[in-house]
Amino acid sequence: STMEETDREAVATAVQRVAGMLQRPDQLDKVEQYRRREARKKASVEARLKAAIQSQLDGVRTGLSQLHNALNDVKDIQQSLIDVNKDWRQSINTIENLKDVKDAVVQHSQLAAAVENLKNIFSVPEIVRETHDLIERGELLQAHRKLMDLECSRDNLMYEQYRMDSKNTHDMNLIHTYFGDMQKLSEELAKQLWMVVQRSLVTVRRDPTLLVSVVRIIEREEKIDRRMLDRKKQTGFIPPGRPKKWKEKMFNILERTVSTRIEGTQADTRESDKMWLVRHLEIIRKYVLDDLLVAKTLLDQRFPPHYDIFNRLLNMYHQALATRMQELAAEDLEANEIVSLLTWVLNTYNSAEMMGNSELSPEVDVNSLDPLISQSVVDQLLSKYMSTLTSNIIGWLRKALETDKKDWIKETEPEADQDGYYQTTLPAIVFQMFEQNLQVAAQINEDLKTKVLLLCLQQMNSFLTRYKDEAQLYKEDHLKNRQYPQCYVQYMIAVINNCQTFKESIISLKRKYLKIEMEDTLSISHANMDATLDIIAKEGCSSLLDEVFMDLEPHLNELMTKKWLMGSNAVGTICVTVEDYFNDFAKIKKPYKKTMTLEAHRRVVVEYIRAIMLKRISFKNAEERKEGAERMIKEAEQFRFLFKKLAAGSGEDTEGLCDIIEAIAEVIKLTDPSLLYLEVSTLVSKYPDIRDDHIAALLTVRGDASRDMKQTIIETLDQGPSQPNPNYVPIFKEITVPTLTVPKLLK
Numbered sequence: 001s002t003m004e005e006t007d008r009e010a011v012a013t014a015v016q017r018v019a020g021m022l023q024r025p026d027q028l029d030k031v032e033q034y035r036r037r038e039a040r041k042k043a044s045v046e047a048r049l050k051a052a053i054q055s056q057l058d059g060v061r062t063g064l065s066q067l068h069n070a071l072n073d074v075k076d077i078q079q080s081l082i083d084v085n086k087d088w089r090q091s092i093n094t095i096e097n098l099k100d101v102k103d104a105v106v107q108h109s110q111l112a113a114a115v116e117n118l119k120n121i122f123s124v125p126e127i128v129r130e131t132h133d134l135i136e137r138g139e140l141l142q143a144h145r146k147l148m149d150l151e152c153s154r155d156n157l158m159y160e161q162y163r164m165d166s167k168n169t170h171d172m173n174l175i176h177t178y179f180g181d182m183q184k185l186s187e188e189l190a191k192q193l194w195m196v197v198q199r200s201l202v203t204v205r206r207d208p209t210l211l212v213s214v215v216r217i218i219e220r221e222e223k224i225d226r227r228m229l230d231r232k233k234q235t236g237f238i239p240p241g242r243p244k245k246w247k248e249k250m251f252n253i254l255e256r257t258v259s260t261r262i263e264g265t266q267a268d269t270r271e272s273d274k275m276w277l278v279r280h281l282e283i284i285r286k287y288v289l290d291d292l293l294v295a296k297t298l299l300d301q302r303f304p305p306h307y308d309i310f311n312r313l314l315n316m317y318h319q320a321l322a323t324r325m326q327e328l329a330a331e332d333l334e335a336n337e338i339v340s341l342l343t344w345v346l347n348t349y350n351s352a353e354m355m356g357n358s359e360l361s362p363e364v365d366v367n368s369l370d371p372l373i374s375q376s377v378v379d380q381l382l383s384k385y386m387s388t389l390t391s392n393i394i395g396w397l398r399k400a401l402e403t404d405k406k407d408w409i410k411e412t413e414p415e416a417d418q419d420g421y422y423q424t425t426l427p428a429i430v431f432q433m434f435e436q437n438l439q440v441a442a443q444i445n446e447d448l449k450t451k452v453l454l455l456c457l458q459q460m461n462s463f464l465t466r467y468k469d470e471a472q473l474y475k476e477d478h479l480k481n482r483q484y485p486q487c488y489v490q491y492m493i494a495v496i497n498n499c500q501t502f503k504e505s506i507i508s509l510k511r512k513y514l515k516i517e518m519e520d521t522l523s524i525s526h527a528n529m530d531a532t533l534d535i536i537a538k539e540g541c542s543s544l545l546d547e548v549f550m551d552l553e554p555h556l557n558e559l560m561t562k563k564w565l566m567g568s569n570a571v572g573t574i575c576v577t578v579e580d581y582f583n584d585f586a587k588i589k590k591p592y593k594k595t596m597t598l599e600a601h602r603r604v605v606v607e608y609i610r611a612i613m614l615k616r617i618s619f620k621n622a623e624e625r626k627e628g629a630e631r632m633i634k635e636a637e638q639f640r641f642l643f644k645k646l647a648a649g650s651g652e653d654t655e656g657l658c659d660i661i662e663a664i665a666e667v668i669k670l671t672d673p674s675l676l677y678l679e680v681s682t683l684v685s686k687y688p689d690i691r692d693d694h695i696a697a698l699l700t701v702r703g704d705a706s707r708d709m710k711q712t713i714i715e716t717l718d719q720g721p722s723q724p725n726p727n728y729v730p731i732f733k734e735i736t737v738p739t740l741t742v743p744k745l746l747k
Helices: 003-019 024-098 099-137 140-164 169-178 181-197 202-205 208-235 244-265 278-304 309-330 335-348 377-406 426-444 445-480 489-513 516-558 563-569 571-585 592-613 622-646 655-669 673-686 692-702 707-717 741-746
Strands: none
Touching: 099 140, 099 181, 140 169, 140 181, 140 208, 169 181, 181 208, 181 244, 202 208, 202 278, 208 278, 208 622, 244 278, 244 309, 244 426, 278 309, 278 335, 309 335, 309 377, 335 377, 335 426, 335 571, 377 426, 377 445, 377 489, 426 445, 426 489, 445 489, 445 516, 489 516, 489 571, 489 592, 516 571, 516 592, 563 622, 571 592, 571 622, 592 655, 592 692, 622 655, 655 673, 655 692, 673 692, 673 707, 692 707
16 A cells, blocks of 8 residues: 555665665764654654644634535525515516606706706897897907807707707797897807908007907807817707808908909009009009018917918919909000009019018018919010000101101201201100110010010111101202202201211110120111111212202303303302301211212312313413413312311312312413323323313313314324323213204204
8 A cells, every 4th residue: 555655665765864874883883863863853844744734624624614604695695586586577567667757857857958048048139139239349259259158059959959859840940030130140240250350451450359359259160160060970960050161251251352452452544544554553562562561470470370371361462463463464455554564563573572572581482473474475465565566666756757857847947966966856766765665675574675676676777768768858849949948958967967876876776785696687687777877868968969059050150151251250159159058067977078078079170170061162362261271270279278178177188179170271271282282191191081072172162273183182192091190080971061963952
C-alpha cells in the first residue's frame, strides 16, 4: 500500500543521511550530538503539521455551516416565487383596465402645457401692441425679443397640435389665424431692419450700435431657422413663415442698394451737359472709393467674421460697376465719350485713385479683379472711336480750310509771327487738333496713340492736296479781277509760309508721338506731304511773281522803243515797283524768299532781253547806237544795284545775269562793223544757247548790217567754239523772236 511505500522511502532516506554523516571514524564521537539535532528537527516538523491540520478542520467546519444556511434561503425564495406567480396570475386582468388612466396622463400633460400657454395666449393682443410700439420707437432688440416669445408660443401650440393630430388642418388654421397679427409684426420689423441695412454705410458712422442690433437680430433668426429645419428633419413639422432667411435677404438688399447707388450717380444727360459722362464716372469713382473705405475701416468690425462683409460688398460693387459700364458701352457714345469711358475702365478703375488706393490693400488686389468690360467690347469701342474720329478729323480739316479761305478775302493783312512773317492760323488749328486727339489716345494706350497718329498724318496728306487746289482757285479768281481780294499778295505769302510751318509741325508731331521703329511706315507719306507742300509754295511764289510782272508789263513794253531812246523812266519805275513788292516779300520765310529773289532777278533780265529781241527799234546811226547802248549799260547797273539790295545777306551771286545785258550792249555799241563778227562770236561763246534768230534780231536792232552780212556772220558762227561760264543757266532758250509776219497780223 501507499503507506508502506512511504515508510520504505523514509527508511531508505534516513539510512542514506546517517551513512552520509558517519563516513569518518572521528564522526562517531558526535553520534549523540547528531541524534539530538535530528530529534529537534522532528519535533518542529510535527508541530507544523499539527497546526496545518487544525486550520484545515476549522475551514471545513465554517463551510458546512454556510452551506446549511444557503439551503434554507433557497427554500424561502422558492416559496416567494410561488407566491408572486400566484399574485401575477390574479392581477393580469386589472392591468387591462389601466388604459384610461394612461390617456388621462397624456391629456393632463397637454392641458398643463395649454394652461402654461393660456397666460401667453390671452396676452397675445397685448404683446402685439407692445411689440408694435417698440418697433415704432426703434427699440428693435426688445421688439424682437417679444416677437420671438410670441412665435415660440404659436410654434409650440402648433407643434402640440401637430403631434396630437397632424391631419387636423382646422385647428392648425385656428391657431394660425389667432396669431395672424404676429406675421405683420415680423414684416414691420423686417422693414425697419432693411432700412438700416440700406443705410448701413451711413449708420455705421452715425449710430453703430443700431447696426450691431440689426446684425444680432438677423443672427438670432438664423439660429431659429436652423433649429426649425433640424426639427423638421426629425418630426416633419415646420411653422409657417420658416425659414425666414433674413441673412440672405440682407445681402440681397445690400446688392440692390449698391446697384441703385451706382445708377443714381448719373445726374445729367448729354442734352443738358456735354461733360455728363466725365461727371458721372467721377462721381462713381468718389462714391465707390468712399464706400469701400468705410466698409473696410468701420463696417467690417460690426459684422461676424463669417459674413465676410467687406469682400461681399467689394464683389457687389464690382458686379454693379461691370453692369453699369456694359450699359454705358452699349449706348451711342461720341468719340470723346468713348475715350472717357475706356480711360476710366482700363486705367482709373485700377489706379491709386480707386481700387488701387493704398488704404484698401491688401484686401483689394487690383490684379485679381476681373475686367469691367470684355476685350471684345473694348475692341468694338476702339474701332467705333477710330471711325468716328476719322469722320471728325475730315470734318474738322474741311471746316478749318473753309474758315481759312474766308480770311483770304479779308481787307486786313494777315497776322505775322514773332519774326514778322505773314501766316494764318490754319497750321496751328490743325496741329492743335491733332495734338489734342493724340494726348487723349495716349491716356488709353500706346497702340491707340500710334493708330491715331497714322490717321492724322494720312488725313493730313489728303488735306494738303485740297489746300493746293484751293490755293490754285484763289489765284485763278484773283486773275479774273486783280483788284480783288485786296490783300491777295499778303495772303498768298501767308499760304507759302504755312507750307514751311506745316513741314516743321509734321516733323515735331512725329518726333513727339512716334516710336523710332515706326518711322519707316510713314516715310513714304511724309515724303508725299513734303512734295505737296513744295508744290504749293512754288506755285504760290510763281503766282506772286506773275503779279509783279503784270504790273511791270506797260513799262516793259516801253523798253527799246523811240520813247525809251528819247529818255523814258521805264526802268526806274520797274525798279521801284519790284522793290515795293519785295517789301511785302520780306514777309516770306527764308528758303522760299531766297528762291523768289533769284527768280525775280532772272525774269527781269529775261524780259529786258526779250524787249531787245522784239526789234521795236532799229538804230539809225552810230550816235543812236552809242546812246542806246550806254542806256542799256546804265540800266543793267540799276538792276544789279536793286537785286544786290534785295538779296542782301543771302550770299547769292547774281552778277552774271546783268552781264548778259552789258554784253549785248557792247555788240550794239561797236563802231567798227569789221569787228562785228568777232564781238558776236564772243557773245555766242559765253552764252551758247543764243540761236541764229537771236543774232539776226540783234543785228536788226543795230540797224547797219545788210542781209548778206547777217547771213555770213550767222553761217560762220556755227563753227566757232563755245566757252560758257560753268554756272551759266541758259536764258535765251526761253526767249522767242517774232517772225516778220506776226506784227503784220497783229496790226
